[in-house]
Amino acid sequence: MKLKRIGSNIILFQLSEVDSNIYLINGDTVVDAGTGFNFPLLKQMFKASKNYFEKVSQVINTHSHFDHIGGDGYFYNATISVHERGAEVLEKADIEKSCADFYDGKLMPRKVAVRLKDGDVIKAGGMELQVIHTPGHTDDSICLFDKKSGIMFTGDTIFADGLGSAKFINSDAGLLKKSLEKISKLNVVQYLPGHGETVEKMGSRRMQTLMKEVGKIETADEDEEEE
Numbered sequence: 001m002k003l004k005r006i007g008s009n010i011i012l013f014q015l016s017e018v019d020s021n022i023y024l025i026n027g028d029t030v031v032d033a034g035t036g037f038n039f040p041l042l043k044q045m046f047k048a049s050k051n052y053f054e055k056v057s058q059v060i061n062t063h064s065h066f067d068h069i070g071g072d073g074y075f076y077n078a079t080i081s082v083h084e085r086g087a088e089v090l091e092k093a094d095i096e097k098s099c100a101d102f103y104d105g106k107l108m109p110r111k112v113a114v115r116l117k118d119g120d121v122i123k124a125g126g127m128e129l130q131v132i133h134t135p136g137h138t139d140d141s142i143c144l145f146d147k148k149s150g151i152m153f154t155g156d157t158i159f160a161d162g163l164g165s166a167k168f169i170n171s172d173a174g175l176l177k178k179s180l181e182k183i184s185k186l187n188v189v190q191y192l193p194g195h196g197e198t199v200e201k202m203g204s205r206r207m208q209t210l211m212k213e214v215g216k217i218e219t220a221d222e223d224e225e226e227e
């Protein structure tokens with residue numbers, strides 16, 4: 001478990017190996033909510049940083065995998081936003097597409113208030129987060145980019161030390177490659193992934209270096225060949 005402040009306005013909460021990174025912007029916006037398995041710990045960490053669940057007014061999910069959406073319900077005053085292709089996964093509690101079974105998680109149906117589309121802009125603190133649809137890891141994956149600060153939330157599309165995988169039922173390695181090409185051409189200073197460490201400077205350069213591995217993106221077919 002770890003709490004890390006990023007700039008003056010963002011806090012990263014890391015709860016466990018299975019939870020996604022949880023980012024809190026300006027005390028009122030959450031990007032990804034983890035599995036929900038570690039609620040008491042998250043509550044304690046929020047309190048320690050003088051933040052409160054009831055003040056969170058919006059939760060944005062970078063995609064509808066269980067390790068990112070399982071904790072959405074903890075923010076009981078918040079609206080839920082997810083890309084339009086992921087809305088049904090949340091609303092129908094789709095165990096297959098969310099991979100809830102893999103995590104032994106119980107997914108509850110949840111109302112989606114905002115079905116995001118490429119190009120939408122979400123205000124969060126002083127940031128204007130542009131929604132960039134980046135299908136590949138899943139068909140509903142998005143990155144969120146604040147042009148002014150150069151900060152990008154990348155979900156499971158790209159990490160500090162590697163590229164996202166395309167091994168799920170709604171994955172597409174070809175689309176992931178195109179999505180990675182798209183975001184690596186933007187002027188990214190910091191990027192904040194869905195798991196692991198953050199990249200604090202020269203984000204675009206790191207992305208372009210990682211792009212050299214684009215031919216090795218992990219797919220489900222490869223897993224089968226290995227068996």
Ligand SMILES: [Zn+2]
Pocket residue numbers: 063065137156
């Ligand atoms: Zn994922």
